[in-house]
Amino acid sequence: GDSVTQMEGPVTLSEEAFLTINCTYTATGYPSLFWYVQYPGEGLQLLLKATKADDKGSNKGFEATYRKETTSFHLEKGSVQVSDSAVYFCALREISSYIPTFGRGTSLIVHP
Amino acid sequence: DTGVSQDPRHKITKRGQNVTFRCDPISEHNRLYWYRQTLGQGPEFLTYFQNEAQLEKSRLLSDRFSAERPKGSFSTLEIQRTEQGDSAMYLCASSHRDTYYEQYFGPGTRLTVT
Numbered sequence: 001g002d003s004v005t006q007m008e009g010p011v012t013l014s015e016e017a018f019l020t021i022n023c024t025y026t027a028t029g030y031p032s033l034f035w036y037v038q039y040p041g042e043g044l045q046l047l048l049k050a051t052k053a054d055d056k057g058s059n060k061g062f063e064a065t066y067r068k069e070t071t072s073f074h075l076e077k078g079s080v081q082v083s084d085s086a087v088y089f090c091a092l093r094e095i096s097s098y099i100p101t102f103g104r105g106t107s108l109i110v111h112p
Numbered sequence: 113d114t115g116v117s118q119d120p121r122h123k124i125t126k127r128g129q130n131v132t133f134r135c136d137p138i139s140e141h142n143r144l145y146w147y148r149q150t151l152g153q154g155p156e157f158l159t160y161f162q163n164e165a166q167l168e169k170s171r172l173l174s175d176r177f178s179a180e181r182p183k184g185s186f187s188t189l190e191i192q193r194t195e196q197g198d199s200a201m202y203l204c205a206s207s208h209r210d211t212y213y214e215q216y217f218g219p220g221t222r223l224t225v226t
Contacts, residue, residue, distance in 0.1 A: 004154075034213075036217075043116065043205075043216075043217030043219045043220060044155070044203070044205075044217040049213065049214075089154050089155075091154070093213060098160065098168075098212055099157045099160065099168065100157075100215070102154030102156075103154050104153050104154050105152070105153070105154050
């Protein structure tokens with residue numbers, strides 16, 4: 001079945017550092033890929049998405065590129081802020097389904 | 113747009129009791145989803161509705177769980193004879209028919225079974 005594997009957290013960075021959170025996937029079809037963010041006490045929010053190979057999703061300074069050859073969708077940001085502290089979830093959705101499959105989440109802690 | 117709301121936010125119950133959670137989706141959204149999230153895990157799909165019809169249920173949804181969306185608006189999730197393993201965060205999400213891939217999540221209901 002489909003699965004998403006994320007790097008273990010927490011990831012702890014200083015403000016303005018470069019961020020990478022790794023995500024790889026296994027899918028039987030040709031899925032769409034997503035990153036969600038969950039701030040403390042809030043629901044998950046869609047951060048960015050990509051629907052086909054080599055697509056780059058971007059939002060709020062975050063980027064991720066759909067790499068079919070390496071089945072990866074790593075999240076990057078050039079300069080993190082304290083306000084980026086949250087849990088980040090990678091997810092995939094097969095084209096034939098409305099239901100996403102989520103990874104376990106990676107906690108990001110950014111210190112001033 | 114007030115977002116997806118869930119009630120209650122927290123529920124503590126004793127093993128064997130029944131509990132019911134409510135979800136109010138964004139008003140123009142026709143699809144509604146329930147997920148369960150345990151500590152250190154991502155959301156796991158339970159069931160989803162298109163309008164009032166329950167179209168898909170996960171094998172995680174045992175016969176002690178039942179969900180309804182009687183008028184195609186709010187939804188309830190009931191757990192009968194709760195067990196300690198039911199302790200989790202229960203998330204609700206909704207999506208619009210035209211942008212079904214973008215699910216809007218509520219803040220969740222945290223259930224603790226003692």
